Amino acid sequence: MGKNARKTSLYNAKSTNKPALSKTREESLATTSDVLGKKLRNFPEPTKTPEAGNAKVISVVNQKGGVGKTTTAINLGAALAEVGRRVLLIDFDSQASMTTGLGIKGTALREQYGSIWYLLNDSEAKLEDFILKSSVPGLDFIRGHEDLAAAEAAFVSEIAKEHKLRKLLAPVLDRYDVVLIDCSPSLGTLTVNALTASNGVIIPMECEYFAVLGLSLVKKTIQKIKENTNPQLEILGILATMFEKKTSHSREVLELIDKEFPDEVFDTIISRTVRFSESTVAGVPVTAYASSSTGSASYRRLARELIARGGAK
Ligand code: ADP
Ligand code: MG
Numbered sequence: 001m002g003k004n005a006r007k008t009s010l011y012n013a014k015s016t017n018k019p020a021l022s023k024t025r026e027e028s029l030a031t032t033s034d035v036l037g038k039k040l041r042n043f044p045e046p047t048k049t050p051e052a053g054n055a056k057v058i059s060v061v062n063q064k065g066g067v068g069k070t071t072t073a074i075n076l077g078a079a080l081a082e083v084g085r086r087v088l089l090i091d092f093d094s095q096a097s098m099t100t101g102l103g104i105k106g107t108a109l110r111e112q113y114g115s116i117w118y119l120l121n122d123s124e125a126k127l128e129d130f131i132l133k134s135s136v137p138g139l140d141f142i143r144g145h146e147d148l149a150a151a152e153a154a155f156v157s158e159i160a161k162e163h164k165l166r167k168l169l170a171p172v173l174d175r176y177d178v179v180l181i182d183c184s185p186s187l188g189t190l191t192v193n194a195l196t197a198s199n200g201v202i203i204p205m206e207c208e209y210f211a212v213l214g215l216s217l218v219k220k221t222i223q224k225i226k227e228n229t230n231p232q233l234e235i236l237g238i239l240a241t242m243f244e245k246k247t248s249h250s251r252e253v254l255e256l257i258d259k260e261f262p263d264e265v266f267d268t269i270i271s272r273t274v275r276f277s278e279s280t281v282a283g284v285p286v287t288a289y290a291s292s293s294t295g296s297a298s299y300r301r302l303a304r305e306l307i308a309r310g311g312a313k
Helices: 003-014 069-082 099-101 118-123 146-154 161-175 189-196 209-228 248-260 277-282 294-310
Strands: 056-060 087-092 139-142 178-185 200-208 232-243
Touching: 003 209, 003 232, 056 069, 056 189, 069 087, 069 099, 069 139, 069 232, 069 277, 069 294, 087 099, 087 189, 087 277, 099 277, 118 146, 118 161, 118 232, 146 189, 161 178, 161 189, 178 189, 189 209, 189 232, 200 209, 200 277, 209 232, 232 294, 277 294
Parallel strands: 056 178, 056 200, 087 139, 087 178, 200 232
Antiparallel strands: none
16 A cells, blocks of 8 residues: 555544545435335436526425425525526525525515515516526526515405416526426415416425325325316425434335335435535525535436436426
8 A cells, every 4th residue: 555545544534424525425325216225226417408498497395394495496406507507596485595595685685676576566577677696607596575475465366366477487488497486385375376387396395204294285286286277287206305314214204205106206315414504594505505515416416317307408
């Protein structure tokens, strides 16, 4: 063993808690197939630039809060932008945590003008005039606003209220490859709007037993949307989040959802890591904040899986 090689191995031996960089990538990621002892899967690097225009619209939905919807919208969006997709994010939650997560804070966050709430209420306003650029090239967004919370009551007597977002988005679909809508933790008017405007749905689900029970409610809502406002809507996948490799509970929950919804569970799993909250505070996607972290690697893998499944171009 040469002098340098020994130095390297000593260095690795000392830092046992911090895996060497290469280990933090693909091969050490938890995946559904790995955890459940199935044949391992791989998703190819999407090299081709998709045909321009006609964006796929995807809602990130779960009526439960704190399951990773916003984290998924931001980081899947950033990962898709990294592979050359033009991505538009819509913050459709009155908590506006996606907007915060992209670095907009303080008074700018409270400004109603230019937010999605403003756009929903001013029939003259055009969405394309209020698109903001994030710090990630190719990743654009429309701000959320706390007044979105009033949507339920405000739109109650409007005709075709379910189609408001679909109409707003229609003129910009040619500019993007993917539009991701970060939904609020409810299945009310806003989420119905998002689902009516979408081609597909991603359902992030915390690896926790009670979360499984909530899934049937989301699926019922999707079925109703298909019957009433958007027959083409499809479930692109259920995404296991906050997965803990070391606990048997996480694995049991994954087994359960895989048994109930075998065709829908993403092979990619998002493990629990503090990097996500840290990157939110920093106001950038985790793919930019900690580019070589497992969190970044999982969302990059999710982007490849989604493209391989045909959910995104
Ligand atoms: P939702 O939009 O469904 O309410 P968020 O994406 O905002 O959920 O996540 C809720 C909180 O959990 C946030 O503080 C976020 O940073 C954190 N979080 C999200 N995903 C993970 C994860 N995989 N591991 C650890 N923390 C996470
Ligand atoms: Mg959220």
